[in-house]
Amino acid sequence: MTRFITSGFSHFILFIGILIMIVPVWMIFASSTHTGLTINTQGLQMFLGDSFYENYLRVLLYKGGFFKEITALKMFLNSFIMATGVAILSVITSLMAAYALVYYRTKYATLLFWIIFVTILVPLELRIFPTYSVMAELNLVNSYFGLIVPISASAIATLFFRQFYKTVPDELLESAKLDGANTWRFFVDFLVPLSKTMIVAMLIFMFVFGYNQYLWPLLVTSSEQYWTVVMGLKMMSGSIVHRFAFVMMSMVPPILIIIVLQKHFIKGVFQDK
Amino acid sequence: MKKVQFKSSYSQYLFLAPQLGILLIFLYWPIIQTFRDAFTMQDAFGFGTQFVWFDNFLFIFDDPAYWIAFKFTIIYSFVITLITASIGLLLAVQANNVMHGKSAYKTLLIWPYAIAPAVVGVMANYFFSERFGLLYHLFNNLWGFNWYESVFDSYIYLIIAGSWKQISANFIFFLAGLQAIQRSVIEASMIDCKNSIRRFWTITFPLLMPTTFFLIIINITYAFFDTFGIIDTTTIGAPSGETRTLVYKAYMDGFRGLDLGSAGAQSIMMMFIVLVITIFQFRYIEGRIHYN
Numbered sequence: 001m002t003r004f005i006t007s008g009f010s011h012f013i014l015f016i017g018i019l020i021m022i023v024p025v026w027m028i029f030a031s032s033t034h035t036g037l038t039i040n041t042q043g044l045q046m047f048l049g050d051s052f053y054e055n056y057l058r059v060l061l062y063k064g065g066f067f068k069e070i071t072a073l074k075m076f077l078n079s080f081i082m083a084t085g086v087a088i089l090s091v092i093t094s095l096m097a098a099y100a101l102v103y104y105r106t107k108y109a110t111l112l113f114w115i116i117f118v119t120i121l122v123p124l125e126l127r128i129f130p131t132y133s134v135m136a137e138l139n140l141v142n143s144y145f146g147l148i149v150p151i152s153a154s155a156i157a158t159l160f161f162r163q164f165y166k167t168v169p170d171e172l173l174e175s176a177k178l179d180g181a182n183t184w185r186f187f188v189d190f191l192v193p194l195s196k197t198m199i200v201a202m203l204i205f206m207f208v209f210g211y212n213q214y215l216w217p218l219l220v221t222s223s224e225q226y227w228t229v230v231m232g233l234k235m236m237s238g239s240i241v242h243r244f245a246f247v248m249m250s251m252v253p254p255i256l257i258i259i260v261l262q263k264h265f266i267k268g269v270f271q272d273k
Numbered sequence: 274m275k276k277v278q279f280k281s282s283y284s285q286y287l288f289l290a291p292q293l294g295i296l297l298i299f300l301y302w303p304i305i306q307t308f309r310d311a312f313t314m315q316d317a318f319g320f321g322t323q324f325v326w327f328d329n330f331l332f333i334f335d336d337p338a339y340w341i342a343f344k345f346t347i348i349y350s351f352v353i354t355l356i357t358a359s360i361g362l363l364l365a366v367q368a369n370n371v372m373h374g375k376s377a378y379k380t381l382l383i384w385p386y387a388i389a390p391a392v393v394g395v396m397a398n399y400f401f402s403e404r405f406g407l408l409y410h411l412f413n414n415l416w417g418f419n420w421y422e423s424v425f426d427s428y429i430y431l432i433i434a435g436s437w438k439q440i441s442a443n444f445i446f447f448l449a450g451l452q453a454i455q456r457s458v459i460e461a462s463m464i465d466c467k468n469s470i471r472r473f474w475t476i477t478f479p480l481l482m483p484t485t486f487f488l489i490i491i492n493i494t495y496a497f498f499d500t501f502g503i504i505d506t507t508t509i510g511a512p513s514g515e516t517r518t519l520v521y522k523a524y525m526d527g528f529r530g531l532d533l534g535s536a537g538a539q540s541i542m543m544m545f546i547v548l549v550i551t552i553f554q555f556r557y558i559e560g561r562i563h564y565n
Contacts, residue, residue, distance in 0.1 A: 010368075017363075017364045017382060020437075021382060024400060028399060043407070089295075096291060103275065104280075121551060126543055127304055129527045129528075129533055130302075133303075134306070149295060152295060153295045183279050183284050213389075230392060233391055251388045
């Protein structure tokens with residue numbers, strides 16, 4: 001009986017927690033399906049209206065009045081390119097760097113370790129103007145390369161891969177050596193397949209990280225052709241319901257990825273079995 | 274370290290090259306420039322720069338606006354850490370407690386983690402707008418809430434906006450921490466202690482210490498850096514600069530004021546603060562908690 005009561009209490013607390021998370025998002029979504037007039041006269045709405053298609057299609061495709069040169073659709077494409085680029089570039093470079101740190105014996109091990117990991121203490125926000133001037137000198141402002149590479153300069157994934165490699169039994173390398181595998185073959189044929197869960201988790205993590213960038217795209221893209229969704233929030237104009245619709249759409253891709261790939265993400269990050 | 278390794282050879286540097294190359298060009302080079310900016314001053318006509326020792330640093334220490342931002346950053350990170358960790362822990366304990374629907378609760382609470390801070394800020398904006406903001410009007414009826422003018426109210430606004438999504442990250446990590454505790458430990462403690470609340474604080478919570486300290490660092494980093502997007506889409510420092518974090522102020526000084534010397538000095542101060550927190554964590558906290 002007490003078990004039943006305490007579990008009822010738990011459900012109640014969790015229910016309130018979920019409400020706090022869902023209600024604000026739901027209200028913006030419900031409001032985004034109304035007309036601007038309804039919002040202006042009656043405020044935020046709790047129930048759905050009937051301007052869903054009208055509002056969302058306009059935001060996605062309208063060019064000229066709403067956004068001067070770029071449609072929201074193009075912004076989604078840019079965000080997708082940026083996030084995918086950040087995920088792939090940072091995961092590949094981290095996977096390789098962590099391998100070199102864990103599987104090679106060298107007297108510079110400590111030095112190399114510090115050169116790579118001290119960078120975690122200096123987020124992009126702390127070196128944003130100098131990074132911009134480096135990009136300007138290299139002529140990389142207003143390019144996908146300029147959006148992607150400075151965000152990929154991160155050793156966080158390297159840290160995770162390093163931790164993971166350390167849990168791999170020594171016997172694996174011993175038997176691989178007996179089979180005559182060289183460093184490259186051991187990496188590609190043994191370690192990478194073994195790290196699959198971790199790789200998927202880090203791809204998800206870095207994708208969301210890249211997609212959610214706000215300040216850097218704002219600074220490095222003066223041409224609207226390279227605007228991303230999240231920075232576009234700062235630039236959007238137009239009727240309030242169109243802004244609601246844009247905000248709603250902007251959060252769909254990362255949320256969808258986290259919910260659909262939740263198991264892989266959690267499995268990798270916490271190294272669950 | 275591993276007992277079995279490859280001998281060092283040029284191939285090691287081939288594996289390191291991509292990451293080291295990117296870090297050197299896009300991280301170390303800008304950091305060196307930050308230091309150069311911080312110790313030089315551009316003359317008024319933009320003809321040249323002059324080495325000025327610590328003038329830029331003395332200048333920011335003399336600036337009351339710097340200490341206002343300093344105070345806000347400390348309060349903000351403290352309150353956000355406290356709120357998100359407590360609510361995250363509360364929810365994680367309940368989710369770990371229920372027999373049915375554990376994974377459904379996980380899914381329903383994990384997604385806000387994925388929302389960009391700037392998106393959260395824009396949403397918060399709608400709930401705190403004077404025109405139709407529900408929370409604005411609720412608080413306004415309660416105590417005359419007006420974040421455009423009251424510093425306290427603008428703190429409340431940013432604390433709510435900043436905490437909302439971060440609860441989710443705290444929940445996930447605490448839940449994972451709780452699930453990692455061995456059943457046998459919990460079962461043994463159930464025999465020794467019948468009071469479940471006391472059992473939690475004497476057995477479970479100490480076992481969660483590594484998670485807690487990890488989350489404190491994560492939350493402080495979030496409050497320092499990730500809240501930029503929230504502030505820039507909500508108060509923009511309103512009423513008059515009281516709700517700017519150090520990172521936000523440094524950016525504004527560099528961008529609006531084009532004062533790269535001051536922005537560089539502020540960045541270096543921030544690096545110093547992050548370094549102190551990190552050392553503190555390693556020296557005093559990691560040594561005192563138990564990992565199993």
